[in-house]
Amino acid sequence: MATLIDKTMPKMANGDAVKVDPKPKSPEIYVNGVEITLEAIQQEVQNHEAEKPKDAYLSAARALVVRELLLQKANELGIEAEQMADDQGRRETEEDAKLRQLLDQEVDVPRAGEEECQRYYDQHIEKFSSETxxxxxxxxxxxxxxxxxxxxxxxxxxxxxxxxxxxxxxxxxxxxxxxxxxxxxxxxxxxxxxxxxxxxxxxxxxxxxxxxxxxxxxxxxxxxxxxxxxxxxxxEGQQLPFDHVKAKIAAYLEASSWSRAVAQYIGILAGAAEIKGIQIDGADSPLVQ
CATH class of the missing domain: 3.10.50.40 (Chitinase A; domain 3)
Incomplete structure (x- = not known):
């Protein structure tokens, strides 16, 4: 079952493995007094592609800061983890369950209406045809x-x-x-x-x-x-009628709205928090990329 931050092997953009300095200096990063440890960043860096190792390291640190912000908010709201399992019986972690429930509760994404979907279809008509x-x-x-x-x-x-x-x-x-x-x-x-x-x-x-x-x-x-x-x-490929792709368009528009809303929510949390050692905005979250 996919988690909010997938566990993949460390890779740079060119496909090479990310090489991390085994003894980098302590990052001294804190979120409302909670330290983002060097060990945690070294483990998280495996999940971030970058041209340079230092960029992967920075991306991992930002991801952990965002995660800590969200977990602190979930705990503040008293959210109890209700772990879900996929059809193969794999369960999400307690932290992932809290994050999912927090965002479900706090981030409101309106459903894409017929008029909005039709407008998107008309503006991107070339996307909706069968292949030749x-x-x-x-x-x-x-x-x-x-x-x-x-x-x-x-x-x-x-x-x-x-x-x-x-x-x-x-x-x-x-x-x-x-x-x-x-x-x-x-x-x-x-x-x-x-x-x-x-x-x-x-x-x-x-x-x-x-x-x-x-x-x-x-x-x-x-x-x-x-x-x-x-x-x-x-x-020859044929133009697909609106009714055949309406559900797909709605799902895409709602996913895009969700990403923007999550970024805004994280930005609000970051603005109200005391974060030391790194700069964070909503777009830094791995949840919205």
Whole structure:
């Protein structure tokens, strides 16, 4: 069950592990007299991506300050934790339960009305259409990038196949079963219905330029080798009616409103608190990012 602050391995923005100074100076950060300890920050830093380790460290410290602010408010209001469990029986922590209940109680988010949803739909109409579908087949002459000999042989064979298909395109399935080194060979090279993002960019660039019934005029290089592509059919995307996406729009608008409201609430708590050693505003919270 996801918690309010997910536990992930330490990563920087480039994917490398965050390296934390094993003996940094004490941060001396306090929230209404409660210290945010060095040990807690070192543990929390695992959950924050950053270009530099010091930025991840600062982000972790801010997250803990926000968490402490919210927990202090929950305790002040006498909120008793009622821990929830997901469908696999995993229970949230007592602190997470308190935070959830506090925000449910204190942050009021109005429901998105029909008029508001319609306005968003009209202003972002391009977002609400089904994707164009491409029904295609291919023949793969395999050759990894690090194997130039195999790639060159594949390119030559692909060119030969294309020349043969110019004379008789109906043999595409036959050639696919005989020469293709893709599992789709047994299906005559059939890749089924493809949408944007389902194949590598090099393949898509050519596929999306073909017309129905057209074969790629030259072999298509990808990291897997060389392809001969046959585009059977294009099913153009269709505009989705408002009624089909209204619930999705409402959920998005309400989630956005919740994030803004939480940020404002945290800002109010921070403004009324005595915080030493770090500057905090509502946008620093991991709950609203």
């Amino acid at each position: 579908i491409y029904e295609a087949r291919h023949i793969l002459l395999a050759g990894a990038l690090e194997d130039p000999v195999a790639r060159r042989k594949g390119q030559v064979k692909a060119n030969q196949i294309i020349e043969s298909l110019k004379a008789d395109p109906s043999r595409f399935g036959e050639f696919a079963r005989e020469f293709s080194q893709c599992p789709s060979a047994k299906e005559g090279g059939n890749l089924g219905q493809l949408t944007k993002g389902q194949t590598v960019p090099e393949f898509e660039t050519v596929l999306f330029e073909l017309e129905e019934g057209q074969i790629s005029p030259s072999p298509v290089p990808t990291p897997f080798g060389y392809h001969v592509i046959y585009l059977d059919r294009i099913i």
